[in-house]
């Protein structure tokens with residue numbers, strides 16, 4: 342009960358009187374972005390995510406239902422950095438609502454102004470690399486996501502200037518809260534600074550970097566490319582429990598491979614929460630970060646820390 346209340350306090354900001362008839366209709370591509378919209382818009386918005394919490398947004402297919410939802414929206418928010426490149430352009434082409442198309446006042450690319458990491462020197466999309474514009478998973482790190490929250494606030498103000506004060510106030514509170522929580526975890530991880538981690542997909546990289554952890558290798562040889570037996574064998578012959586402290590992966594990838602690597606090395610496998618709503622308690626980007634940080638902390642401690 343206490344935990345539930347704490348999450349409610351961390352996540353939900355409510356201002357104004359609930360007027361469902363006047364709520365803005367907002368559609369986002371992911372649950373993380375939907376949570377950010379709720380944080381900034383409070384009860385002034387009615388938000389829907391096109392992907393569910395345990396769906397990998399790299400691989401959705403455009404559906405007529407998505408077109409209908411976007412067509413009826415006042416604001417559409419996408420993650421950017423080509424996360425949704427396989428389906429959003431098609432949905433936007435099909436919609437008759439020009440305002441939510443790229444360049445329209447009701448369109449938000451939440452990545453605007455964020456500096457991506459891991460921008461490839463040569464684009465290897467032919468080989469299936471799903472990160473051609475750099476790492477798109479910035480919502481896993483709430484301080485980095487402040488810029489996304491700003492972009493969302495700007496979008497809400499463009500379509501609903503009358504409530505700009507509320508949106509800006511909620512943005513300010515989000516910035517304060519996310520700074521506080523991330524700082525708390527950075528301090529907690531300080532003794533483990535430089536601890537080596539193996540990942541599966543490059544999903545948690547921004548948060549691992551903020552926590553001072555060192556990603557030494559990935560089970561996927563390139564983002565979106567399944568590992569070969571040879572690549573797994575190389576990982577097992579290169580690393581041991583002295584050189585690596587945990588393996589972290591997403592629930593939507595083959596956990597047998599994650600287990601094989603973790604067990605072979607002799608460390609814990611952390612199945613992280615990839616998105617808001619994918620784990621109990623991870624109901625906004627701040628608690629998503631906290632849930633993942635706690636899981637990683639426990640795994641590192643289980644293998645003796647630094």
Ligand SMILES: [Zn+2]
Nearest residue numbers: 399543544564
């Ligand atoms: Zn990815």
